Amino acid sequence: MVGCCIWGRSWVGWRRGPGVRAALAAAGFGTKAGHQLQPQGSSKRSGPRRDQPCPGLLRPEDLSREELVDVLTAAVVDQKGPLVTVNKPQGLPVTGKPGDLTLLSVLPELSQSLGLGERELQIVRAPGNAITDGIPATSEGKIQAALKLEHIDGANLVVPVKPPSRKDILEGVKRTLSHFRVVATGSGCALVQLQPLTVFPSQLQVHMVLQLCPVLGDHMYSARVSTVLGQRFLLPAESTKPRKQVLDEALLRCLRLTPSQAAQLPLHLHLHSLLLPGPRPRDTPIELLAPLPPYFTKTLQCLGLRQQ
Incomplete structure (x- = not known):
């Protein structure tokens, strides 16, 4: 069997072949x-x-x-x-x-x-469902971004590229696409249904960061979202180092967690x-x-x- 993943709205296809793979x-x-x-x-x-x-x-x-x-x-x-x-x-x-x-x-x-x-x-x-820190601006839609892997401070990180040139594409930049739908909201968070239509490392995590709604438990890319006077904005991906996700006091109370416990939260991204x-x-x-x-x-x- 040659595993052949075809990413669609809710299915993975495969074709027959020799052996089990x-x-x-x-x-x-x-x-x-x-x-x-x-x-x-x-x-x-x-x-x-x-x-x-x-x-x-x-x-x-x-x-x-x-x-x-x-x-x-x-x-x-x-x-x-x-x-x-x-x-x-x-x-x-x-x-x-x-x-x-x-x-x-x-x-x-x-x-x-x-x-x-x-x-x-x-x-x-x-992966299919995610709990996000923050609520997307629209209830459903698509996220498109050109992404590449970069070695930054000893770690391989995914960063967005805009707009990608032909040279970027040849050097490993990939145009990515995901659909999303907000299933429920509460306490400043959302349960989001995600469907990747392309495959790239950490695609869904980075896509939700671009929506200013990082996945709960994302200790790799959530630091790229900052807040000033209640307004969220993106920090430059190339110069923002990964760190443990920081949650506000109201959300910590809802989750019944201490800051040290929040730093151990697993990624809330689930197939x-x-x-x-x-x-x-x-x-x-x-x-x-x-x-x-x-x-x-x-x-x-x-x-x-x-x-x-």
Whole structure:
């Protein structure tokens, strides 16, 4: 199977090919084709941590490589043909620096554990819902931006480029597009449904920053949004260093968090659903659903946001 992602409004397509080379990883989702499967749990849990805003998040630093493979093997909720569905534990990064313990780094061992032999697993992702600090100016629309990766102060960061020249495009600048729709608002925040129509690292995070509404828990790009006399504006991306997200006192009270706890908030960007076409044109599509993780649900309740 050659994993072929086609980003549309609510689906990912794939085509047949030799071998099994696709894995779908998302936070806590099951499979639905007329019904929804409940994800399997894992017996391995990290211990409690003081001042932790989201108890139960996985701490990869507490696990060995072998233990992480065991956790992921237990988290497989569906395996059909070329598609393996994994309930990725919250707190486990998908990618990282060389030597980091990530989902990508243990895919070869996971493939062996699942009996796939030398067949390669690949990750397919498509975040769908986000809780934002701030409310977009319009209830729905599209976000277009030319983006590029730049190495700034030892980190690879995504920065917007306007307007991109032909030389910029040849040097790695990509025109990106996302659709958004505000689902609910409350306490100065919004629950936003996002659909990327292009693929670029951190695309949705940067797109929401350009809307002056950074994703809650975005400790990489939220610093680009500043406020003076209650008015938000963008700081230059090239000269703004990443830092822990700073939330105002009213929002901290709503979330029942201290500033130090807010600095540990996970990114509130969550894959909601994917619709896969069946193997044959008349087959019923397979819908993969991602139940909200506990911390996401808790935040919705604290902010009075109700998902439609």
